[in-house]
Amino acid sequence: MLQRKTTKLINKHLLMSLVVVAFASTSLELAYAQKNQTATKKKSSDISLTSDDKIFLELREASKNNEASKAKDLGQKLSNYDIADYVAYFQIKPRLFDKGGAPRAETMADDAVDQFLKKYDGTALADRLRNDWLLVLGKRKDWPTFDREYAQFVLDDDTQVKCYALQSRLTKGESVNVLAAEVKNILLDSRYFGDACPDLVNSIYKANGFSKHEVATFSRMAVENNFETLANRFDVPDPMADIVRSARKSPEVAFRDFDKKAWRTSKENTAAAWGSVGQYLAKKLDPNGLKAFKMQHELGHHHLLTPETQEWKVRAALREGDWRIVKETIDHMTPSVRKRDPAWTYWHARAQKELGDESLAKESLQALSDQYHFYGQLAREDLGMKIHVPKRVAADESLVKQASSNKAFARAVRFYDMGLRFEGNREWNWELRNLSDKQLIAVAEHAKRIGLYDRAVNTADRTKLEHDFSLRYPTPFKESLAPIAGSIGLDTNWAYGLIRQESRFIMNARSHVGASGLMQVMPATAKYVAKKIGMNSFKPSQLDDMKVNLTLGSNYLNMVLQDLDGSWALASAAYNAGPGRPKMWREKLPRVVEGAIFAETIPFNETRGYVKNVLANASYYTAMSSNKTPSLKQNLGTVSPKASVLSELP
Template identity: 25%
Template sequence: MLAHTRSTQALLRFNLHVALFISSLLTLIALTLYSTNASAQDNLSIEQKAYVNAYEAIKRNDRPAIAMYKKQLQDYALYPYVLYHDYRVNIEHTPPRVIEFFLKRYQNLYLSEKLRTHWLKHLAKQKQWKSYLKHYSPQSSKSLQCHFYNASLKFGTTQQKAVAVAESQQLWQNLTSVPKACVAVENYLRNNKKFTAQMVWNRITMLIQKKQYSRAEKVAKDLSNSDRAIVANWIKIVRNPKLTTQSITNISGFARKEAFMQGVRYLASQDPILAKQSLDQFSEQYGLSKKQYQDIERKIALRSAYRYKDEAKDLLLEVNQNGDRTEDTLRWQAQIAIRNSRWIDLLDTIELMDKSDQQDKQWRYWRARALEKQGDKQTAQKLYQELAKLRNYYGFLAADRINADYRFNPEPKEELDQKALIKKYPALQRIKELIAIDWVKTARVEWHHFLPTVDSNELIAIGTLAKQWKQYPHAIRSMALAKEWNQIDLRFPTPHKQPVMENAKKNDIDPAWIYGIIRRESAFNEDIRSSAGAVGLMQLMPKTAKYIGKKIGSKKTSVYALTEAKNNIQLGSAYMRYLSEKYNGNKVLATAAYNAGPHRVTQWTKNLTTLEADQWVDSIPFTETRNYVKAVMEYTTVFNSLLHGKYARLRDQMPLIGNEATLAENKLD
């Protein structure tokens, strides 16, 4: 018994020591965080500090502190943000009249619609349908749209109810799945005989087109047993498109025609010749219109062209000569001619293009190349001379053909009256304050909504201001909106110079090439993330970052680490070196691989006879990669001029492609 008591006392003493240790540790952490925050706020103004503290008070719902900060900040540029975050966080306890006043007072701020969205969600949750109906404005959310229809059907006028029925019918037909908020509307339509068989068939057609087969079968439950069988057979055909080469007998009505058209389109990806034979054999039997026939014929021709099939030339020629040509079919016919060095075919194809397309820099260049190859050097020379005046990919290529100097054509800088600009545009003051407190993402949203509203004559000044504030993506976007392509200083900034130069030297690659990749990938957005998952300045995929990190001994490969410029540039530059070595220093192939992946570049160069680089670039199957390579090569040339005061000619960076020496054996895992 005594031993048990001593054991218990010892355990209590141990637990007390642990508790004291944890308490001390938490205190230390709190003090450290306070010290860090205090240090971070040292350079902030009194109002900026108050705003940051107000935001923290809002998160704690410290009402006395919030009231104090609101009074202190009522004349501050970010005061609307204080109100917005307070109302957003405490939406349940904010009186409707307060929200209504905010929506009216700040109707020109994007915050107004953001708050309205939060409020609508709250009103729907509380089933306050009359208020919802009163304050609704068009929303992108399907759920909020359905809540509006539901409110209209419950409390709307006769006209509002009729509109709600028509719009909800249209919405339902285009839903891949029915959100919970839309179930009540769906039930209303069904119970009030507003739910038609045509709606069901339209939605099934849409779902099958999107390859949502199981959902299509689920929707088909609203049909008869015989119609469900039709849907099942329809799905069977599009899943196995070779069935379109036989007469379809187990489907009737419009569904047979739809099944055939969808199936033969899918067959075009597998076997274009077989698809064309099936189209010609059954199009009349299934009642395809002339336009429907031409659309599918065009699809078949383009699918064969994507893979550079032997039959692609004849299929495209038939489409283009029958008067059914489009920009895509003509471009692909031209690309095939370029890839195969068929210069007469190329000239003939360019002649088929619209006059405006013929004047595009791309086709002017290739007309000159074809004429030069055909011996008309005098006409080619004139075309090259005109193109060489331009500062772009084709201008540089043209200058190389005639040994002319590159023309960079920079525009002079404008004087900037920063105070007047900020006074005219209050959004700039908000942006300036958001930058100061390091609310970068919120500042980006402000830029996004602000720039389209700017007087076009002031976009250069706005871009200059953005660059001064180190807001490089927005300086670039300003010039794009203004179409001021010769503002080189604003369009091609060189931030992060130290890590770029260090990693270029370490990896033995051109720093201008690194900048060219960054400029194309992210336009200097450090924390940007793509829908595919690519992260940061050089848009690295996490898997690629881990692979390269392992090779160079870096563990800073998390998504968070990749949003830091230094880490991103280190890993991105190492990946560029890897690709450069893989392709024996061929910058064109390495750049294409950076965008599309090494496996695709291997496919595009497999069994390829030696081809000039400009021909290979303009015959890349992927439009995105084709444009990407051109842009990076152009940007690299511009950055070379900015970094070194001289430039490397494209012809020296674009060697022949296709011989076995182009590719190395190593592969990316």
């Protein structure tokens, strides 16, 4: 799925920001899971749809909007449609939720759900419906039925369902302290709290499992993300909510004002408020961010900081070079916050090293060194080791043949052909769940052979001990890209690293903001670049042409590279967020920093992940394509607070 970019006109004499749409690249396939991403769509002219296919697409939309009556009528027209389970699901699902998306407490759909789960037991769609039904059962507090169904819920990836499961355990008398500890490791992002999680927190609070300050922290998480209605669902509202709101609006004012009156409230409240103020200042790259965090640090109560605040406290300390704060903040992180991102293992090791504990630092770096990601590469170089590609395990042809005849993969392809990438990915990924490394490699090889490079990449990414990096990092369209990149002196491996991140090699990738093709080029940017390189007859429709897309995207990447002193880190950020932004971020640096610190402290979540992934990708492409030993640290370089030069680049 594709992610949205933020675009902004700085002013007509300065820089316009390029908007491109990127895929998040991780082995866990966040690229297709995050809610703020948009599925790749094909033009209707690219798809041969039957009349029933068109009704099916209408049914899908009605189901998405929870229009139960319309879904029922459309479904009745598809009594002989060959995707019968989806027809049934799309009719049942709107009966479980109201038009606002809230679960219904009524029992009118129970029989239909039960019949569906029995008929399609073990399928991806049955697990999806079970997820939906668990939300309904939890709202009803029908714990016996909930427990029965939850035991069969395979993916178990819904935060609200997890909260209902803990509520059920609470009603059975399980230790409130054990449940409270689990809640802290589950509730990391207020976007997914729904109704279930505040109710769970309140119940544990009433049972003396949480202090009032801990409950206020969950409320603060909602306020920090501007979810005011959610914040009010907690029994103990954040007493510092006004300070948090002020910081969200103007952290500079909040810093000044709170400094004058912090003494008027408790140490717990003061520490928590300084944390929120520090978070918002840090996101603006304001050096007062670390000052606010230091005030919090002196007061303690680190457990009252929200997960996002904990992470930004580390980033603020990294920018200022305060390794003691880096180490101690990571020491105090909520365990699940620390574990969910290898960044914190890496930066903790670096802090240990900077503070003189070489042996512990080496131990932590060694734990990362065999992991195939940005921080694994950095760890290897810190240990004096080379970035490497593991020995290739070639696909077993008998297993490839099995994959090619697998009905689930064929069904996924059917969905892709209809432009339904979300459904296609669901079916494809479900089939991968219990496969061995050898089977995964064979499925990835099958995907490559039928031109589904994104499936090849994400399937091969799942292997644990046996690997084929030519499938993780494929090089399709090389006969087109290599001469284009060569003609302008652009590093082909870096270009491939960027394309892998942008589109996963889906040629007809489209974003909802208009970026398209392998390099996700915006029409306005394309026009500008076309004019600069003398492509005078260019029309936006030509972005669908692979060579045109590669030509314009490669030239633009080269332009931002030249404009940003040849820095891959800055240029990658510019390609994602627009050239004006990395210039501003650089200007706010307090000192010269290593490129890894610059990347880690980029204020935009998407761009931060994008830069890391593009450069890590480029290292592996380099390792596979030449005898040259790649160096991520060299490609990251250092970044200085150099004044930016005005540019015409869009």
